Amino acid sequence: HVAPVVQVLFNRSKAQVISFSKDKVLRIWDVQLQVCLQRLAGIFPKGQEVSTRFFMHEDTGRLLLSFNSAMTLLAMKAEIRDRVLSHDMPVIGAVLNEKLGQLVSGCQAGCLTFWLLESGQRLRQMPDAHGSAEVTALATDPGADRFYTGATDGFVRVWDWGGHLYHELNCNSISSSAEVSQVLALKQGVVAAGFSKNVTMFKSKSFRERRVEPSEWKEQDVHQDEILSLASCPPHSLITAGYDGVISVWNSSSESCTRQLMQRCSQPPPNLDSEGRSSRSSRRRSAGKGADEAEASFTVTRLRVLDTRKPRARGSANLVSCGANGFVRFWNLHQGALVAEFLAHTQASSIIMEVSPDCQHLVTADGGGFIKVWHIADYCLDSAGQQAADGEEEPLVTERPALESEWQAHSDQINDIRLTERQDRLLIVTASSDCSLSLWDSFGNLIGTFGQEEHWKIEPLSVVLERLERERQEQELEDDEPQTGPPAVDETDWSPDERAVTDPKGFRISAWNSSLLGSRYAEAGSGRRQRRQPETLPDLAFIAQDRHTPAIGPFNSLSISDFTEMRDPKQPDFLAHPDVYFRDKEFSKPLPVQTAAMGENKLQAQFDDRTLLPKYVLDYETQIKKYQAFAVTNKEKEQPQSKAGARRPSGQVGLAGQTVSKMQQQQRPLSKHKH
Template identity: 25%
Template sequence: MNTSRNNKNPWVLYETEVPHSRICDPACGVSPAEKLSPEHLQLLKNAFTSPKARARIQENRWSGRSGKKRGGNEEQGMKFEEFREVLRTVIGPDIEDTWVERFFSEVDISCTGQVRWQQLCSYLLLEYTERERASIPTAALLHSQPQIRHCSHNKREPTVRVVAVSHPPPLRYISVSKGGQITVWNSSLHILKTFGLAGDPTEEVANTRRFRGWTTDAVYMGNVHKVAIATDCRDLHFVNVSTASVFEDVHLFGFRSVPTALCYWHDVQCPEHSPLLLLGDEKGGVHLMWFLNPSKGLFKSPSKKPNGPHRIFFPDLGEHSTLVSYRHIPSIHQEPINRVMFEPSTNVIMTSSESDTTSVVFLSVTLKREPYIWKMNQGAKCFDYNASLQLMVTGGCDRAVRLWTRFVTTRPVATLLGHHATILDVAIYQPVGQIFSYSRDAELRVWDISTHHCLKTIRLQFPCLQPGRIPEHGNFPFLLLSPPLPEETQPHLVVGCKDYLALLSLAETRRGGGGWLTEGDGGFGPEIQSGTALSCALYNPTLRQVVTGHADSSVSLWDVETGRRGLQILNAHGEDELLCMTLDSSHRRLITGARNGTIKVWNLLNGLNLHKLEPVTNSEVTRLTCLHDNKLLAVGWSQRIAQYDIAAAKDLYVRADMSWKSSGVHKSDILAVCHCSTLGVVATASHDGEVIIWRLETQGPLLHLQREAQAGLCDSVPPVDSLLFLQHRAGNRKLRNRGVLVSSQAGCLSFWSVTGQTHTYGQFYAPEQPGVRVLSLSSDQPKNTILVSGDTAGWLQIWDISHYALDIQHETVCERPTLLHCWKAHKRGLVSVEVLEVADRLFVLTASADGSAGLWTKDGAHVGSFGREVMWNITDAATYRTETQDNLREDADEERRTESDSVKGRTLDLSSSQTSQEKCSPQASAAAQQRTHHGNQKIMCWGCSAMVRLQFLHADYGKDNERGGL
């Protein structure tokens, strides 16, 4: 087991996750934080900390009536009435009482009845921080680490350039190595074929011509389906890629200088326009070649078919004047050109070099206008230009990314700092308004164009990287494919490093970073996303809300009286599955646990993340329970009990307290936990079927309980799925020695005494079909007269337990309590059931792995399903959706008939007189399945599965926060 405390940074799981976002129903009104200006904050601070200001407010309130005035230098808390008067004085007398009540409740999260200035600062700072984060988009990269492939045919030489070839479909990539090796890849970066450039035929030895130079650049000529490759041998190789067989058909040699950068343009809309090939050279000049009739060929065909590619001597290019027009513009730069681009709408050539005086030059092809020249210290190593944005981005040896406008050469719009090595390539990704930059140390950064924020930094883990060494790169590491693209092709970025390629998938549209979203921002709607399984649900009696937790790491809060959603938290734990949740003792905070071991505390009134709890392991948290003093207990695959003090926590990060004597007690993963405050005990249950009772006072084990496996029916005891303390019995002196704890194992419900000498007080098999497990249990509070069970087949059962398990039951007798009601509630397993009381009536909340959550009367009438367009009035039975219940009953009848046919007429009698052989059948026992371990991963084989305001608050609050906190 990998313990997070062994890591140098136990909070790394939080730092690397996808940020959460909050979506609020617009009917909730304006957030309190939105109404407060910096001037309001200053007045509020004076009211809280200045005795004179508070005295004036109290005088206004009591209109001169005598009363004891507060004084002294100590900060005083404000009760609601005084807080309301302060806000009326600060904001205005027309402020609504409901808004003030909401504001007061959101700040007084601990329900002390008063708020202090430090509490207000903490709340506002957290709110403003999350709103600022919401304004920053998420990086376009969809995955933190890309697919990485090795160019084995490069012979350890770097890849100079990668081009994308879409004709003939499907999409292919062609990479060119420094040594002239050409590799063809499919869209998944698997090698299809490879071959090498041909060398000088005068050097032919033994019928082989070996290429002996270095390639400098390559470009795809889309309309003629060729790849042009430049080399330091002062030549161009034209490789035909129009068919499955890739071959070199033209070799243009004898340039006066080495071509160092290539660019090709052709008019897709008007193919009759002559395409243009541009070559930047080592002497700072640009060569332009217009192909006048590309449909007939780039050059004149030879009189006789050559043995190998058609070789053309550059000084003889005039002989091909009917097909190609050539022009040379010399000495644009004083250094070799490293990038060349062409802007067809303005006929402008754009080039860059590492020259201080001519770093980037925008030059008209006609030379009739003065060029635009950008000057930068150490020049530009790379640049990119976007015509629609009128934006140029440069990078170079000074490790800065600069943003420039089209017509201003003297000063950049922004200078983005953060790279630690020379920047090799930059690319503008217009669909999401972001910039990619890549440095020599294999660091990729994503920048937002509008805010200039660095959205993400990734150190690409190429296998060729070695500590202390800078890897060798080609001249052009980037290949960015952005819309428009061929069908079924997603935007992506290919990055080269030495003889490796990395492919990163990109988002097509701009994504929000998190924080508070409204209806227009987040598309707030009532529906639960189709196919999203629920993992847990609970009822909050104080706020009269139903909270549902989803496997996609989202949390939804619903009004129990109408079924309307008021708040939703997306990516609560990033992309990790949310598994469990519980409420604190004030019912104002929600605690959630995830599969990766992270635990978070949320403000249920506004969705703010109040605390992040230290992960004990990087494996799943299965259950949470909060004690009466807001001590949180967390259990899971760590096989230990971790405790967190969320009552005293003032920091964002809360350390785990491992003082419980739980190490080595459970021999298997803990799957359930429940506490009984009256008896001062906590019960935990594990995968191996063991239930352990712990004394809260000593934090040590008190009692071990375990059902024995039926002889010959299965090899091991099935896991315990759920635990439930009957609190009424535990608080009654006459009943506390009876069956006060209910456990569920493979569908068998066991009643245990945890204080008497005899511990087994009854057990029976609950589901209607054999081989089904009961995942969730609940009972009415405070009387405990009924027990509700939900199983993996989607059935819900209500039992009369008012007189059950009060006498010792013989182990061989599995007497069942009276079954009051039974119905098929959902199509798949019930992951959570809860009895709740609303408007003096009992209802049952159900949540299922099929993605639906429902509300029922205790008699089986369907009130409605959360997330549907049709709402309800819980006090009006006429609004209940009885037709859904009828449909479920029909499904249930069909299942009964299917089950009956499969067992050839054998049925299970639901009467309470069944024997243990009938109810605890071999089929039921066979439901116990084993768990498989694969290294550290365990596969569960059973069951269903605002900046000014920020600065103001930072200055006033930050000094009291040791870790930066809220």
């Protein structure tokens, strides 16, 4: 540094030292080599600082720096070269669509990726699904038509499987912004929870606009700490749990808490009424007893309801919870009792779980990347006749269910698990903080990692077992084969070859037959399994041919005789007289069309007006001609009288008027017929 160093921090997991100077330059050093690995400058707030503090979270590789009232968060990106990465940042979860066979995964960078479950092919990517906010939760509705994403900005977004955004649900209140950690879709609407003590409800009837505001939840302040997990029990039960280990059962229709399971929680159990519900006064008293919390943590990270079970007896269970210290607990919702608990993962600070669709298997995972598959088909499934007598408490079951398999799936913490069935196999999808999303079967066989170059095919279990058995037998044969090689060469007893002494110019030494290097190489190669070469077929002509004959491909074996001598063919006419066929013709104007004179050609048929026009038209024309002739005749008779100045007699005028009216009456029926 060129300025005074004000802060120093050790990263013990990587043997590094982080130093920060007064000129706001951050350096990362290797302790053993004492060299600077990285230098960061120009990204910190400017101005004179009064106080600067560091905090390094080694598990997530994040460094938190404070400058007076400003804070800066730096994330250390892991340098991974020998593994397949599905995302650039840790994967926080995934959701499945059984109808389409698709999978959507989300990472801390806010990127959503669509995959095909059958082959692992990447379909599309949606970077910055929530802008600059980090995606923290993924969920899907019961019909798998929509899926939901929650983020640190307090919003839940509703998407379809084509990547179209439908709604944006606002979980923030006026006074604070809540990070969404759990989303659950119900028939009545969508429920969201996170770093808040209350439940946020969005009813279905409010999904009309792009941005949806929450509905008012009737009963508040039931949980004393943040809600971490949600589950639903048909037909109208909502189950919530949080940091304090209290499991609350709600009626989603009346929005009221009907029961609380407080057998394993950090708070002392309050006074319960006849229905198993705690009173408000007891909740207030328990809220003030934070100093009496138990040393062990009872945080509940997952809640799952066993839908196929309908327990009525006290010894049967239909609710499973897990969380801190690696414990798994089975509950009876109808009785409000704890039925069984067992330690699934030793030395684990927290675990997550998922139940198979048929409620036959339970899969748990811890922060070290380990997975365990438990068979719970008959676990905590007592009949009504085996329950304890009245007044006696049912003994708590602490025995573990049958463990089918366990393996380490990832090198870092597993954040989410999804289960599905394909080809009569139970498949497990795991999302981890090591930036990978993998697909396994229930026996620990890796099918593939999403993002790898080669696509996979999900095969039936019988085919997989046959292939594994065949590989095991081949490996046993390789182990049983004796490893033979050339005799060891004594390095001390060495003498030159006699031919090298007698004829040094003509002698050529073979390094592979008479040297230590060649003998050791042959010895190392003799231990390997030799690949069988194909046998030669000397009877075939195209294989036994002369080696010096150049190869001409697959037609080399064909027998091709010499071509027969042919005479010169007769030259075609277009070659002998090209000027006739290919000469350039001059452009000439088109000759005028000559029409035949009238009378030169004899008419084949004669047509006149009377044969072409209809009869009523011809009759009308005849009447018009008669009228015109009559009018002309009358006009000629009137002209001599007008010149003489004589007045026309009234009788003649009446006669003419009658004649004209008669002509008009004769024309009217003709005009009607025309129309």
